[in-house]
Amino acid sequence: KTKLDGVPTVIDWHADKPRPAEASNKGGDVLFSLPVSASKGLKALVQRAQASSFMVVLAAYGIMLARWTNTNSVLVGSSYANRRPDTKDLIGYFLNILPLRIDCLEKLTFVDLVLQVRDTVKESLSNADVPFQRLVDIVGAERAPGTNPLIQAGITLDERDWFPEIKLEGCTGNIQPLMAHLGTAKMDLTLGYVPPNDSAPEMLFGLQYNTDIFEAHTAESMADSLQAIMMAAFAAPDTPVMELPMMKDDEKTLILTKFQGPKDTSFFTAQPVHYQIEAVAEKMPKQIALLSHTGQEMTFQEFNEAANQLAHHFMELGVGPDVPVGMMVERGCDLIVGILAALKAGGAYLPLDPSYPEDRLAGMVQDASAPVVLVQRMNLERCRDMMAAAAATAPEGAPKDVKFVVVDDFWGSLASKYPKTNPTPRAKPHNLVYIIFTSGSTGR
Missing domain, CATH: 3.40.50.980 (Rossmann fold)
Structure with a gap:
């Protein structure tokens, strides 16, 4: 309860459409990937911060959410598969939702935020046996019509290493996951992440969004912002979190050349x-x-x-x-x-x-x-x-x-x-x- 004190339990998205009283669970997906150069920066940052790639991506996702919603603190839900002692003999798939708090304070650099997220994830895992519904009750989270209590933004991880190697006579290979359009949304926004490995060095992402409140172009803009943040943060992790760009380089060039006319884009800086x-x-x-x-x-x-x-x-x-x-x-x-x-x-x-x-x-x-x-x-x-x-x-x-x-x-x-x-x-x-x-x- 202390860890979650003061964090907004309902995200003010400034959404495109008013939220209906009853959620339809209909969704859309924005699929994208980051190049090998970003994977190299991610690997270096993982080693420096003694963190997982999931923690690094979660930190970048938190920045995007905080800046899109104009707040410093956000909650992101991550599913955790674990059986408690009272469920060990039951048949079924048991998941618990871990609420992960991210505080994007102005003074923090990106690597500082990764360290914060690393500690938060470790602390949450040590308390993973607390049922999510009990957390909702303890915090006293607002129950708004048509929305999930406490958590409206999520993140999922699909490890490539879970997929087996294929061994057939005369050929070898392996199964790789692909992001797909599912047409559903369990939360307002969920980031799916497939980390790179030696055989597939690209990072894969899928941003799933609730079509009850978001238009496709808004979700695409969010995905673009996240890509810009990750590319810049992985290349220069000592950059303050509030100075990381929200637009990709090609977007900046488009605005400054096609929309405004100047040929020189070098003056486009973060200076007031x-x-x-x-x-x-x-x-x-x-x-x-x-x-x-x-x-x-x-x-x-x-x-x-x-x-x-x-x-x-x-x-x-x-x-x-x-x-x-x-x-x-x-x-x-x-x-x-x-x-x-x-x-x-x-x-x-x-x-x-x-x-x-x-x-x-x-x-x-x-x-x-x-x-x-x-x-x-x-x-x-x-x-x-x-x-x-x-x-x-x-x-x-x-x-x-x-x-x-x-x-x-x-x-x-x-x-x-x-x-x-x-x-x-x-x-x-x-x-x-x-x-x-x-x-x-x-x-x-």
């Missing part, structure tokens, strides 16, 4: 956009970066330095990773500088169109839990009044004391107090960049 602007400001500081409809111009150097000063002020006010900053600024250079400053501070930006009604703007600030709002002096009193009125009826957890940064005053007297140098990097590629509210999503 403000790092790219800093690099351009260093290479071509005098080139024009911004030109507003009023005729105001800013070079890349001016743009970057202004954003740096404002970013240092935002950081002083508590802005950091995943902290949104409201932008109630008319379109122009100040708005773009403000957005870049929020990103440099490690935060995210929340556009607030001054033409919107006060209650809608206040609701956006509260719903996003934005503690800071950048505002022009002409809108300051209006902004204060609307936030004061909204605070009286604000739900628990909404910011009560929003700080206002008046952009006119900042450039007039405050900017000189802050350095023009780039702030120490704070945001990572997986951190929040912006929050957008649409009328469809809020109903207001």
